[in-house]
Each structure stands twice: as structure tokens, then as C-alpha cells.
Amino acid sequence: MSLKIEKPQKEEVWNIKPLPGYVCKWKDIKVDGGFSEEFRKCFVNVCHCEELPPPLEDLEQDEIAAQLDAGNPSFRIPMSIGEMDCVRDHSNENSVKIDVLVNSTFYKKRLASADDVFFRHLLALIFCDLIKSRHGIDLDPLKPIILRNRVAVGELEVQRINKKPEQRVVEELYHNDSARMKETPEDQKKDDHIQELNELKQEIFGVKSIQGTRIRLFNGKRLEISMRCELDGKPISDPKRLNLLLNPTRCLVTLDNSRSLFDFGLPFHIDLETAKSKFNHEKFSLVISANIAL
Numbered sequence: 001m002s003l004k005i006e007k008p009q010k011e012e013v014w015n016i017k018p019l020p021g022y023v024c025k026w027k028d029i030k031v032d033g034g035f036s037e038e039f040r041k042c043f044v045n046v047c048h049c050e051e052l053p054p055p056l057e058d059l060e061q062d063e064i065a066a067q068l069d070a071g072n073p074s075f076r077i078p079m080s081i082g083e084m085d086c087v088r089d090h091s092n093e094n095s096v097k098i099d100v101l102v103n104s105t106f107y108k109k110r111l112a113s114a115d116d117v118f119f120r121h122l123l124a125l126i127f128c129d130l131i132k133s134r135h136g137i138d139l140d141p142l143k144p145i146i147l148r149n150r151v152a153v154g155e156l157e158v159q160r161i162n163k164k165p166e167q168r169v170v171e172e173l174y175h176n177d178s179a180r181m182k183e184t185p186e187d188q189k190k191d192d193h194i195q196e197l198n199e200l201k202q203e204i205f206g207v208k209s210i211q212g213t214r215i216r217l218f219n220g221k222r223l224e225i226s227m228r229c230e231l232d233g234k235p236i237s238d239p240k241r242l243n244l245l246l247n248p249t250r251c252l253v254t255l256d257n258s259r260s261l262f263d264f265g266l267p268f269h270i271d272l273e274t275a276k277s278k279f280n281h282e283k284f285s286l287v288i289s290a291n292i293a294l
Contacts (some may be wrong), residue, residue: 013160018047018101020151021111024124024144029137031096041095042139043087043153044127048107051161053078055106061118065220077102077126080161084135087154096137097154100127101161114146118220121268142249142269215267223270224289226280227253227262235284242286244277246270248293253286269293 026042059067059075067073082099089095102111102123110119124141132138147153212228229236236242236255245252248269253262275290 013162014051016049016051016101016159016161018045018049018099018156018159019104020156021046021048021107023147023150023153025147025153026139026144029096029139031137041089041093042137043089043095043097044131044139044144045097045099045152045154045156046102046107046111046123046127047099047152047156048102048104048111050104052080052101052103054103058109061220064118064122065217068217077106077123079123079127079130080159081127081130081134082157082159084137085154085157089153095153098131098135098137099156099159100131101159120146125267142265142267213262213264217268220292222274222289222291223266223268224287225251225266226283226285226287228283228285229253229255229261230284231255231261237281237284239279239286242279244286244288246272246275246288246290248272251288 024044024046026044028039029042031038031040055075055077057075064073064075067075080101082101085097087095087097100123110116111123121141124144128139128141212230214226216224216226218224229242241256242261243254243257245254248266248271250265251262252260255261269292270290271293272290275288277286277288279286
């Protein structure tokens, strides 16, 4: 009997030196200090290169918002998350630094300007989740500080990325497992697909699914939240029993000034001057809407 040993084939890689873009800063993020937890500043360098592919679809803000409204988001941003590094800030304190890499064409069109608030926020929602998965650092996508007149903090590290010409997406939140889907019954396929869309929408919005709520985004500019008000399964029909407290980042609804019905963070900063609320007596729902603060 002969034994044939095949040497593993080395995957071709790009050694990419990122081009600087802009910097997101977080204060007092929790990191593992070995013997105890420590709080450090965190800088995320959003940078770009030609080698990474752009999104499969070049969609406008309104088109992405329409996908979210329809419950069928398909827009993806290919990106690469770099290693976690230690840098010194202007106070000479140790801080965390991570590079996030996207395609140059996409960056120049959708992210380069400080006015590209929607796409910058969408990108932050995605890379915060990826950073948490890879490095265990929990960054709030609603709280980055964009540094003025800074295009990078620390040195932009060379990133090694596998060449996959047939695969345009380098790293996404979710992947379709076609082999598993072929072996799954048709009904299970539909259930899995719906679950995947719900999870993806959750990641894009940056909030957990909250029972009794419905969140919609209109034209990428106005946020609407509907909350079904009930206690122990019984609907609340008198809106005078409800108290709504709203700030740019959070919503709190209390009942009879004694207990909380809803308390959650908003997926976008809102303009309180444009906020409106009404009670739908047919659906026993409190509906609030407000423009996104741009």
C-alpha cells in the first residue's frame, strides 16, 4: 500500500498598507488587564485600500432605508478588522487602537465627508459588532467621537488578507451556508432565512429585539417606534396611565408612575424638537416618531 501525502497549499494573500481615513474615539472602554479589568480609551482608524471589494450593490441611503422598512436588508459592506494594538494618546496614557479596512472607492463616495452621517453610523454599527466578536471589546456604536483634523492614531499596520477572486465579500456579518440549506427541508429553509434577516436587522439597528415594539426608518431620516402597551397580557387602554420620557439616545415608558413598561436605547440619535407621540386606541400602542439628528 502506498501512502500519498499532500502538502497544504498556501493561500495567496495581499499585504496591504491601509490608506488613512478618519478616527473614531471611545472613552473608558473595558478591557482585560490580566489580573483585573481596566478602562482605557479606544481609537478605531477607519482606513481603506483598493484591494478589498466594494459592496455588491451601490445603494443610496433611501434605498437602504427601504430595505430595512421592508424587512429584507441585503446591503453588505466588506471589511477587514485589524489586530488590537496599544498606543499612547496625547496624555501619554496607554490606549487601544484597532484598524478597520474598507474599499477605497466606497470610502471616497460614502464615508470621506463629515456629512456622510448615515453611512458612517451604519459602518460603526457593523464594525462594533465585529470588534466585539474578534477582540471581546464592547463599543457602543452610538457613542463614537469623530476626531477633527486626525486621519489616523498610531501607525496603520499592514494587514494580510487572503486573495479570493471568486468571493467578493471578505468579511460580513452573516454568510449563507448553501450546503446546509440543500439538506434542510423547505419549511426549515424559510424559518432559517427569516431568522437570519431578523438577526441581521438587529445588528444593523444596533438594538436587541424588544417584545411588543416595532422600529421603522423612513427615508433614512425619520425614526418611528411603536410599542404595544399591556400588563400581564392585558392591554392598557387609558393613555393617561402612561408616562413617556425621551432623550436623544433613550426611550422610557412607565405605567402609573410606578413601573417601567419599556426602557431601551435608540438605534440613532434623535432631534427632540421634532419628536411626536400618539396613542393608537385600536392597537393599544404608543407611537413615537422623530427626525434623526444629522
